[in-house]
Amino acid sequence: MKRTRRTACTSAALTLALSAFLLTDVAYAGKPVGSGKGSDTSEQGGSDKSGTGIYAAAKVTYSGSVAKGGGSGNVTSSDVSWTPPPCWYAPMYGAKEFKKKMSKELKDAASAPGMTGHAGAAINELQRHYEDDYGWTDTPGYKDYNVDKDGEGMFWAAVENPDEPDILKRGSCSDIPFWVENGEAPPPQYEEAIRPEMLAALAYQHMELPKTKVTLAPDGATKVKLPTWAWLDKADFDEVEATAAINVPGFHLEATTTAKPKSLTLDPGTEDATTLPANGECPIVGDSIGEPYAKGKSKETPPCGIVYGRSSASSTFPLKASLTWEISWTGTGQNAGQPMPDGKIEAVQDVTVEEIQSINR
Numbered sequence: 001m002k003r004t005r006r007t008a009c010t011s012a013a014l015t016l017a018l019s020a021f022l023l024t025d026v027a028y029a030g031k032p033v034g035s036g037k038g039s040d041t042s043e044q045g046g047s048d049k050s051g052t053g054i055y056a057a058a059k060v061t062y063s064g065s066v067a068k069g070g071g072s073g074n075v076t077s078s079d080v081s082w083t084p085p086p087c088w089y090a091p092m093y094g095a096k097e098f099k100k101k102m103s104k105e106l107k108d109a110a111s112a113p114g115m116t117g118h119a120g121a122a123i124n125e126l127q128r129h130y131e132d133d134y135g136w137t138d139t140p141g142y143k144d145y146n147v148d149k150d151g152e153g154m155f156w157a158a159v160e161n162p163d164e165p166d167i168l169k170r171g172s173c174s175d176i177p178f179w180v181e182n183g184e185a186p187p188p189q190y191e192e193a194i195r196p197e198m199l200a201a202l203a204y205q206h207m208e209l210p211k212t213k214v215t216l217a218p219d220g221a222t223k224v225k226l227p228t229w230a231w232l233d234k235a236d237f238d239e240v241e242a243t244a245a246i247n248v249p250g251f252h253l254e255a256t257t258t259a260k261p262k263s264l265t266l267d268p269g270t271e272d273a274t275t276l277p278a279n280g281e282c283p284i285v286g287d288s289i290g291e292p293y294a295k296g297k298s299k300e301t302p303p304c305g306i307v308y309g310r311s312s313a314s315s316t317f318p319l320k321a322s323l324t325w326e327i328s329w330t331g332t333g334q335n336a337g338q339p340m341p342d343g344k345i346e347a348v349q350d351v352t353v354e355e356i357q358s359i360n361r
Contacts, residue, residue: 058090058154058251060199064242066206072163073208073242075259078324079341084205086161086169089193091154091180091251098155098177099145102130126176138189139178146179153181153250156193163205182250194246196331197338200255203244204327204340209259210237212323212347214266217293221352224311227276228351229302230266230321231290237261237323255331259343262326264289264304269317269351272309276302289323308353316350 067073077083093101109115110123128134128141135141146153158173173192180186186193216222217229239261245254264282266275282290282304290304308317324344328337 058092058246058248060202061245062203062206062242065208065240066242067208073206074345075204075207075209075343076345077341078344082341084161084201085192085198086164086166087171087173087192088159088198089156089173089186089190090159090246091248092157092177093155095146095150095155099147102145138187142179153179154248156180156186194253196253196255196334199244199253200257200329200331200340203242203255203257207240207242207257207259209240209325209343209345212321212345213349214321221354222308223354223356224308227302228306228308229293230305231288231292232264234287237289253332255329257327257329257340258337259325259327261289262324262342265322265324266306267320268306268308269319274307276305276307311355312353316352318348319351320346320348322346
């Protein structure tokens, strides 16, 4: 029997809730390094070493310059509308493992209080889908959970991005698990199936860039109406890479996100100051952003700096330095760098500004 995928169950809400209930451990599979059930840099996954049909789930592993201990890195996208994927579908279970888990959960759900009428019919329909080849127009059914094909593919299921704050977005990948043969692409209707560009976005989300601390001259306290030179040496902003990957039998996918320094923007921390250049954005000059101060340049105008118009008195001014990075990615099937939104990191350092002392004779 074939029906449209939209009416896959008589109670869509029940199906979604049941799917989430059945696969509660899947929601953690995308967590970054060092976060409990999440991925580990040593996790290779995917082999059935015991011969039981239990395969390691496809966990996203992170390497390179990524945040330690899991969680998001320190990069803020310059595009406020850009966000990493809140969820995705990825290979999770071998056929034998899936049968063991799903059949038990369906049995438990059917015996739960209140599971009659539409709810009971929905559970029965889901059971028939995986056991008796019951499908819909674009969603074929399975015979005995595809056990005869164990090792030839995997059931894919939803994974939540644990760093997505919106719980509704995080749970928006609500389709029930589906089978994908090794080496084959997921069916086109699953638009959230994991792709290289999604892994690139996850690598971006977990990327940790070097902290920005500007070198100032004069060092320590600067003077009112005298140029304060500001710069970053090349050693402080080398190119940075972060990689996200999934690796299981018959399926390997990875993407590397690369960040290159682009410009430094200064905010003096007071309106009584002038930035150099006027827009406060300092370009890359040779091997530095800005130009290092050298003896004999005291009367020159720095290409990157600040002129304070008044002293900070007994306090300091919070100088904010924002370093913009140009970000691109490459990955499986994509060798040429593809652009992503620029990334920014900010740091604040206290600056003491003193009046120039003079003696009247």
